[in-house]
Amino acid sequence: MIDYIVQRLGQAVLVAVILSVVTFLLLFVAKDPARALAAPDATAAEVELLRQRYGLDGPVPLQYVRWAAAAVRGDFGKSLFSQQPVSRILPPRIVATVQLSGFAILITVLVAVPLGVIAALRRGTVADLLASALAVAGQAMPIFWFGLMLIVLFSVKLGWLPVSGRGTFRHLVLPGTTLAFSVLPLTMRLTRSAMLEVVSQDFVRTATAKGVSRAAVVWKHAARNAATPVVLALGMQFGALLGGTVVTETVFAWPGLGDLAVTSVTTADLPVVQAIVLFAAVVVVASNLLADVLVGLIDPRVRY
Structure with a gap:
């Protein structure tokens, strides 16, 4: 049973990582992610500040690593609409x-x-x-x-x-x-x-x-x-x-x-949208993992 759970857990983690990449790529729907995150009347200096704050001034793989590390800590930045931390809005x-x-x-x-x-x-x-x-x-x-x-x-x-x-x-x-x-x-x-x-x-x-x-x-x-x-x-x-x-x-x-x-x-509030999409994806993966484990407990045949 432990081997079965470990196998399913590994698959769930892999799917979660893939979904996190897809969620991160939502930033690049816009031609300039920093401009998309900024207010409509933001100056070039403010856009550049946002670019540095969200780590959008480096290679894309490095940007993803920074974003994922922050997401694991529950840090998705601030809402563009309310200017409150997303981590305070979501709970x-x-x-x-x-x-x-x-x-x-x-x-x-x-x-x-x-x-x-x-x-x-x-x-x-x-x-x-x-x-x-x-x-x-x-x-x-x-x-x-x-x-x-x-x-x-x-x-x-x-x-x-x-x-x-x-x-x-x-x-x-x-x-x-x-x-x-x-x-x-x-x-x-x-x-x-x-x-x-x-x-x-x-x-x-x-x-x-x-x-x-x-x-x-x-x-x-x-x-x-x-x-x-x-x-x-x-x-x-x-x-x-x-x-x-x-x-x-x-x-x-x-x-x-x-x-x-x-x-x-x-309202095109991209940080909040990203957080919601990632949370929903993780919940779906976790629910499928839980279903697999319950099925393994109910029917021992599926473990082999």
Whole structure:
């Protein structure tokens, strides 16, 4: 198991380094990175000062080493828009996005997995048809439209939940549900497919023939063997979840990374954009690494 983890960790580090290079190269989208980092009315002396501050006065490989060393320390420079250190702007936004994403994953696991299992065990019944219809409708439905419909129903019509902001659990319900709906349908369909494959195997029929209870057969034997593709899918969908936060946080005015990303791109705040892109990349790599490790613990066969 240790060799398996070390191998996956090495792959994750390599991917993270490659992504950091791509993030660094965002500076060179502009012809003159120092001019892009400077204010529109900056003088030549101020541009040159920025060039020295960000280490843009040397060879590109050396520039990357300097930038990466600073990034490891959490130093991405100052925001061009607010003139505050990026390291001070990001933490509260990260906390808000982690809170939203964590709630969305919790909803996905609590709803999609049981529905997928029920649909597989009752294949061809009304329950299976309803679950499949919900999955298809969910995948076809734009996330922003679903969020707007939730606002109209639960905020405008019924007045049960607030439309925007972040302060209480009630503020989390609508954006969290909207974000969960971006990954819930696929997770449910994968759970159903994995369970259908497992319940038709010999060991499940043998356990049933030996008199093992239905609940034990389903949750102890079948569900554990069907968990591998589901766990991998959840890890791979974390990128889609982060992408969904951009839309969700914009619709619900949730003060997270997605909302900050939209503002930073609009104002061409390059240091903040770089920090957000690198953080998102590292989170996706880490989530995939965690999924690989969990799969290795669940199914020893993948270690070899």
